Amino acid sequence: MNTFLHISPVTASILVTLLPLFACLAQALIGKKSISGNIALVAIIASTGISLFGVFLPIWNETTTLQKWAWFTIGEYTLEVGILLNNLTALMQLLVCIISLPVHIYSRAYMKSDEGIHRYWMYLSLFCFAMLGLTVSLNLLQLYIFWELVGFASYLLIGFWFTKETAVQANKKAFLVNRIGDIGFLIGIALVYAHCGTLDLSVLFNQTGTQIAIDKNATWVTFAGLAFFLGAMAKSAQFPLHVWLPDAMEGPTSVSSLIHAATMVAAGIFLLCTVFPLFNDTVLLVVCIIGTLTALSAAIFALGQHDIKKILAFSTISQLGFMMVGVGIGAWDAAMFHLTTHAFFKCLLFLCAGAVIHEMTHLKAKAKLDIDPQDLRHLGGLRHFMPKTFICMVVASLSLAGFPFTSGYLSKDSIVITAYEWANHLRGVYVLIPILLTIVSLLTAFYIGRLIFKTFFGDFKYRSYIDEGIIFHEAPSLMLVPMFFLAAGSLFPLFGISLTDYHSAWIMLTLDAGTNYPILAQAHLFIPILLTGGAILSWFMGWRWYVKQKYPLSENNRFVHFAYKQGYLNEFNEHIFVRGTTGLSRILYTFDRYVVDGFTKFFSWLVRQLSVVAYWFDKHIVDGIVNLLAGTMYYIGHLVRHVQNGQLQTYLGFALTIVVLGLLYLIIK
């Protein structure tokens, strides 16, 4: 199977990981001159090629390979780092490469005239290195290191336009929120190490060799699972730690598409899939509930947004919620499937949005308009000007909304149907989860429909400027090519020949999580119909509301406002955490000032009195003795001092006197 120059998959995988790092270092060395991004591009092309032929094809559905090297030894335990290649990691690494490549190409056009572009390529390469390293890490600690690196690269890229106040605030927020999650991850690692004595994923989860028996009902397993989930929650923007992701849209759109839609935020899902065997039922239920809550809340928030990128950001959060539910119900294969398809179409959505924003920014600059180029209210009717972008965006939107013939249809249905089967198996209130997921699906269809209609249909407000001769045209081909590539990836044939049966998709076949609840045949029939029908209905509603201008709700509707303000969650955080912290500090300050300081002052008074006594003793008795001694020494020294008068002749005279005396002694003797 290994036809690629006979390199072992492990070596190839290391190469895939290190190439972007070399690109990053090279660009750091070259500095401001590296504006073309060719180095980063070549590195990622090579990585993609090697990843596909050298890693993915030999590993996929074939073998699990791993290799480890000792890093350092603490006591008896030798920490080993290494490369773990199995179906999951190989797929993830390939996915990162394949999504990174079009984004790199797209960035060449999108970031062309930016002043800090040399930094941009450097950071992008750094991110690729970290993300690729994360996917194939063998050791949990190694994974954690890359996890942090990914967060750091994301921090750099969100704050890429660091002169913008909002961007700086956003990257700070992202970093802080991610810290919460990182602490969870670290606690999880510590718990696993404390109880299992190893951090090696292959040893822990029986990829090869002996498995360490983990008692699933132990309390620590629950805590460790929750801790890992906390880490994943922050990275994958789960409710209520999702607040950083919408703000992260301050970064360049190409970055948002790569990092904050397709790859980095998926790292949390990937982590959960990796440590899945650790989770017991309690943890899984928590994952499920949080996932559903996230999916629902984010979908509602997306309805009220005006910023085109924020809608997509909430859509991402919502879809990540879906994946969480997938993990929570035990169908992590479905979650990975959705992750893969989502990476394609969400990346495409962002790239399309980027193309629109790009053109709007040009228009704004040329016509000297004072508008926000990302605001939906200023857009409309763009399909006449940007037909190719329009087609790509529609394909991606259909995929997101889950229409047939798209990849999203397969993967989303796989999660929803499995959720129904799971709920049917467990009975009771569990059925709420699939029902909510269905509602979220319909909401998703609606808000993405709203986005399409508001952007590409209706009338363009600024048509008069174009009539005046300001050019407003299709995105450049360097941006269109990656978009077409991703559009092709958003359709069903890439993932399976069957139009409707997600079980026959090749990712599902190979990953196969082996869920143990019965398959509901009728769910497979009704749910796709229900979802598709609902989606079509909601698109039709969107059409009537937004294109035909029959908007039923007033602008200041409380519900709309609630959604626009993202459920007042930021304000809630501001009130509870920021003000709470401030208030607490004020109380502590008062306590400190009157109680602690009072004690201190009393003590200092006491000590001062004591020192007065000690001072007297010191001055008159101790100092007296010392002064007496010193005085004596001083007078003796004063007597001898005249010898050392700096006169060479005197020194010579003394020396000669000694010689004469010595000779006298010799003679007399």
Added chain:
Amino acid sequence: MIESLLFYAFAGLAILSALLLVHIRNIARALFLLFIVLFAMAGLYLFALADFIAITQILVYVGGVLILLIFAFMLSNKELLDDLQPSSKRFISLPNWQAIILALAFLSLMIYSYISWAQHMPKWISQAEAKGRMILPTDNNIKTLGFKFMTQYVLPFEVISVFLMMALIGAAHLSRKESNK
């Protein structure tokens, strides 16, 4: 007899002018007294049958060193005026009594040890006297010295030549006016 008289004359001249040299306060005169001392010393070398050394002494000291000293004295002649100031008329000024005592003590020590040493001289001197291996007034000293320098003492000779050159270059460097400061 004449030989002895001449020796004593030269020795007396050397010692007396040296004493006058150290006593006199005018440096210019002192330097000319040094000239006399060096001549007298050269004469003493002749009595030790070292004619070449005597001539070298005159050439090097009188022709080189003394001229150098006079130049240095003139270059730092601010002190000249100080020295011409009338000082105490006493033969020995009080501040120097330690130096005089020290010098006299040293002199007496040396003379005492020479006299006691003369009672039993080293064997090689008496042997040389006995076997007639002494330098005689009829010997051609200059020729022999030339041979010795080029054969037996060639290494020290070369070393001292290089040393002299180094010293002269060093002296020239040291006394150079540092204009770049």
Added chain:
Amino acid sequence: MITLTHFLVVSACIFCIGLYAVLAKRNTIMILVGIELMINAAILNFVAFGKYDKVNYGGQVFAIFAIVLAAAAVAVGLAIILNVYRHFNTINPQNIHELKD
């Protein structure tokens, strides 16, 4: 008859006069002159002993060497004196007491 001791006593006298000059004179040039006197006394000793060494001629050879050394010493010494004069504006050793505590 002039014996070795005659030479030695004369050289001792010259040496001590030089010593006195070094110790007592208030002018650096005179100190240098004192040193020259001491070296001359030494040379006198060299040649006086060299009279008894016909085989090696050591006394006279090293007397020459001593003269050369003395000349070098004078040259360097005078250069130093000039520098000192430039630096302290005096050549009186009593006024040069950087070594003083």
